[in-house]
Amino acid sequence: MNPYAVKLAMRHLLSHPGQTALLMAGVALGVSVFIFMSALIGGLATLLTLRTVGSIPHVVLEMPDRDPATLYMGPGAQVVLQKDLSRRGQITIWQPMIPIIEQSSGVIAVSPQIRGSAFVQRGQAVSPVGVIGTMPGKLSVIAEIDGAIVDGSSNLPADGILIGSVLARDLGLRVGQVVQLTSDRGRSRSFRIGGIFTLGIASADRQSIYMNFATARALFDLPTGISRIEIKVQPATDAAGIAERLRLSTGLKATAWTEDNQQLFEGLDAQARTGTIIKAFSLVTIIVGIASAMLLSIVRRQSEIGIMRAMGASRGLVISIYVLEGTLIGVVGAITGALAAWLALLPLPPVSAVTRGDLPIDRQQGDFLLAIALTTLAATLASILPARRAARIDPVEAIGA
C-alpha cells in the first residue's frame, strides 16, 4: 500500500471531522441493524426451539410396524401372512432396555409410557382424550406438568387423573369432581380429578389426561408391555443422530422430534430469510451512503485531483487515495457500530430467561465479526466507482487554466 495514499486519505478524513464522523455514524447504524437482526433472528429461533422442545419428547421409541412376512415366493404365486390389525404395537420386553437407553450419550431422561385413546364422559358431554400413564416420579420428565398445575395438585393416586385446562373448561370440570373414562379396549372406570394443568400447548391442554402407570395398564389391557418410551436429549438439536443410534441398539422404531416439526423448521427458515433480506438492505444502504458521499467529495476536490494529476500523480495513486478513504470510513464505522451494538445488547437477559413481551435477542448470535467484515467489504466496493471517476478527471479542465 502506497504510504502517501494512506497519508492523504487520512488527511482528507481528519480535515473534515464533522462530515467524517457523520458518515461513520451512518455506517455504524447500518452495522448495528445488521447485528441486531442477526441476534434477534437467532434468538427467536432459539426461543421457538426451546419452547417447542421444552414440552415434547425429543425421541420416541415404539414397536416397528412389521411388514407382513412372506411365507412362500415362487413362480406365479406368493403367500404372505396377513397383517394382524387387531394387535397393537406394544413393547413387551422393555425393562432391560431402559438402563441401556439411559446410559446412551446425550440422553438425559427416559419415560416408559402406557398410551391409549379414551372418552371422558360427564353427564351428556363426551370428549375424546389421549391418556398417558407415567411411572412414579416420571410425570414431569417430558412435559413440565408439576410446574403447569393451575389448580389442585400433581399427586396421582390410583383413582386420580390430571386434565388439561381447556378440557376442564369445555366440559365444565373442576378439581375434586368425578368423571367416567371409557378406554378403546371397552373398559370403563370413574376417576377423581386431582389437578388441572396449562402447558400452553393447545393439543395437550385440550386432550391429554395423565394417570398412574398401574391404573393405565388396567384401563388399556396391557398387563406387561408398554406403548412407547419417550426420551429427552441434550442438545435437542442432536435428536436425529441419537434417534438413529437408539434404533440400532434397541431395534425399535425411533422418531426424532425434528421429523414431526417440519413446520417449525420451515418457519425458522422463512424467518432467517427475512433477516437476511433486512441485513442485505442495511449493507446496500451503507454502499449507497458511502458511494454518494465519496462522489460528492470527489466533485468538491476536482481541482485538487486535477492539480495532483498535473504534477505527476498517477491514476493508480488517485484511486488508492479514494478507495482507502472509503474503506477507512467502513472499518472505523463498522467497529464503532459493532462495539455500540455489543454494549447495547449486554444488559439483555439470555433467551432462556426472556419473559412474555420481551424480544428474545441472543447476543451470541450477533455475527459481530461477519458484520464488520461485510461492511468493510461493502465500503471498499462502494468507493471503487467514485475513485475510478476521480482518476479520470482531466487536469486541464479541473485546473481551468
Added chain:
Amino acid sequence: MTKEQILSVTGLIKDFGEGETQTHVLKDINLAMAAGEMAALLGPSGSGKSTLLTILGTLMRATGGTHEMLGVDLMHASEAQRTEFRSKNLGFVFQFHHLLPDLSALENVMMPAACAAGRETATMRARASELLDAVGLSDRRDFRPAAMSGGQRQRVAVARALINNPVLVLADEPTGNLDRESADHVMDLIHKINQTMGSSFLISTHDEHIAGRCQRRIELLDGRIVRS
C-alpha cells in the same frame, strides 16, 4: 555562446471542436528554448497562451506538428510516458495557486515529489524546507493555505513547481491574481531561482512590466507567434 537546446516545437497546431464549431486556436507555432532561459509569453486574452503552455506541459496533446523536449518525442509518447516525463522535468505555476487545502505549506511543496515516490522522505522534507526558505516563507512551513495571503500562497506554488528540479517551469499568468507588490516579489523570486538553479522559465502574461523582467519575449497574436 549558444546554450543547449531543451525544447523544440515546429508547425504546432491546435484545433478545438469539429465541423462548424471547430476553432483553430494555435496555428503553425515554431518555438525553441535553451537551458536556463527565462522567457515571457505575451499576448492579449484569448490569443492562445494558456493553450500553448498546457500543450508544452504535456497536459494536452497538439492537433499537429512536432513537440520534442530533451530528445523525447512527446507528440507520440504514451500517456504514462508523458505523466512520468512531466513529473521529472516540468514544473507548473498557475494563475490560481491550486494548493491542496488539507496540506501544510511544506507538504504542498513536497507533493509532486511524494506523488512520484509514493511517500514523503526526509530528503524531500529538507529540499522543500530549502525551497520555502528561498521563497521567504520558512516561518509559514506548517501553515495551511487558508492561513496565508494570496502572495504567500503563490510563492508556495512557485516552490512546489521546483521540488523535482524541473528543466522547465511553465508559469501561466503567475502574478495575474496578485497586487503589484506581491507580483514583484514573486518575479524577484523566479529571477533568483532562474539564476541560482538554472531552471528555464516560460511565463505567460499580458503585463509589460512582468515581461520587462525576462530576457526574451515571445509574442502571440491570434494563435501565431509574431515575435520571438
